[in-house]
Amino acid sequence: MTRATSLLYLDGVSVSFDGFKALNELSLTIAPGEMRAIIGPNGAGKTTMMDVITGKTRPDSGDVFFNGAVDLTGEDEASIAELGIGRKFQKPTVFESHTVWDNLELALKAPRGPFATLFHTITGAEKTRIEDLLDLIRLNDKRDELAANLSHGQKQWLEIGMLLAQDPKLLLVDEPAAGMTDAETAETAELLKDIANDHSVVVVEHDMVFVRSLGVKVTVLHEGSVLAEGSLDHVSADERVVEVYLGR
């Protein structure tokens, strides 16, 4: 795939921290509408890759393009979010002293400037949207609860809801099933598959059962670059992958 037709295009991206190469000539392309799972052992550079895409970390070298044309290396976190890249963190980060409703309202796609929010009054359309999201993430009865009082799984779901409220073109989801029960993990996989119907999604995950249930193309990272790419069956048949990751 060429840069022009891609949604996300990483080419030769390197990042090092104090001499440690977190990313080493990483190249990766995500097509519009695609859902991709990224796996790899600890320290493979999965989170650093997310940091580079969302503007938290500047790459030492390499190109990062969004929508084929926008150079993300020149943008900061806020403007990248405005371009349409949403991120869910590994550790669920919701606004604990706000209610579930307010968390979603803050995430909702709307003008982000201080004066726009100062005089903002919530519209009927926004309310409907929040109601829909509450149903989707099954937190309707918790809407007035402070986010701090939610269980770990509920916080994960709230964060996915916030991600959807932003209405991004591309969702970066870091370990959505971490700390969830088996039943919650299965539900989360279903939710992500639903979301992937009209969004592009990149999922970073450790849980092989979860990745298998997504049934999408898998990219294996190792030591900051791509080791293998293809279906889960294809990559798990690859001997190098077996060696570094599946640990046999």
Add this chain to the structure above:
Amino acid sequence: MMTSFLFRAMDARAGIFLAIMAAAIVLVPAGNLLVPEGSPFHVPTYAVTLMGKYLTYALLALAVDLVWGFCGILSLGHAAFFALGGYAMGMYLMRQIGTRGVYGDPILPDFMVFLNWPELPWYWYGFDMFWFAALMVVLVPGVLAFVFGWFAFRSRVTGVYLSIITQALTYALLLAFFRNDMGFGGNNGLTDFKDILGFDIQADSTRAGLFAASGIALVFCYVICRAVTRSKLGKVLVAVRDAESRTRFLGYRVEHYKLFVWTLSAMMAGVAGALYVPQVGIINPGEFAPANSIEVVIWVAVGGRGTLVGAVLGAVLVNFAKTWFTAALPDIWLFALGGLFVVVTLFLPKGIVGTFSQGWTALRQRKASADYEAGSDEPPSSPPHAPSATARDAEPQPAE
């Protein structure tokens, strides 16, 4: 748009606060001016001025609470904005002295004559007009805060580092204003004021008027703070306080939000300083002392951070205690203040107002759940701020 913006500011707690303030604004001046001396209801003039001073401190505390309580910016330099507002008012009051100064110079203040300055420095121009001085009261702290905040927030200076540079800011200004060459009276500052807007500054009626003006300014700024903190912008501020980088990833420019609230807060501090100076009759570089800014933070912590009303209450209570202590047990005061801060930090981390409202909510919830167990229709999870008639009318339940 504006009405809904201001309407948001109101709820029960705000209503109680505004009612108390309205009563004070009417009753204290009336008790001073209308009730004859000797009556038990007479408010002596020194008390009016003292309370007026407390109100200006309360406004300063409110400004600190807005940035610290809601946006997590721990400013240890807000006294700088307070003092700058005070100096702007002091310059106006100096120009009003005219020929009544010791040297009788119609233009130059006494200290300039004493230092053999040939003419008024350019930055004193315009301060003979009240409107200009009033504009500078908000503009000078506002511009300084904007420039300072622009660099600090854009460079993502946060936490302890930001607190330290706010201390450095106020300390630098302290040293600068101590210099005679600055043209603000050096060590002695500005004093010997005669009148304000044509009224004798020592007169009882002027004192009462200044008290009322302080009260009105406090009410006005309180309503603005409420409207700001209860808007969507206020929710973003709390989000920044609790998870700054998460807020960035939602697409909010955190530095713009901080800059807005920081500048607004500095302007309020400036207004507080401007009302403080005519009531105490002097402004000198001592007001920039780093310890002053730290004391303001203690007032806010005692009253309850992030509650607005708590900041006002904390400022009034601690300063009342200070007045009493420094008269009765002058050597103990600093120990008492330090002890108070330790006690509040350890036992009342939410301050007086925070602890009280938390206790109140818990009490209502317990009552609601007791009623529920007794067979009332009221489920225990109902919002504690809206108890139903059944919950309110039910008989109190014995403790289990």
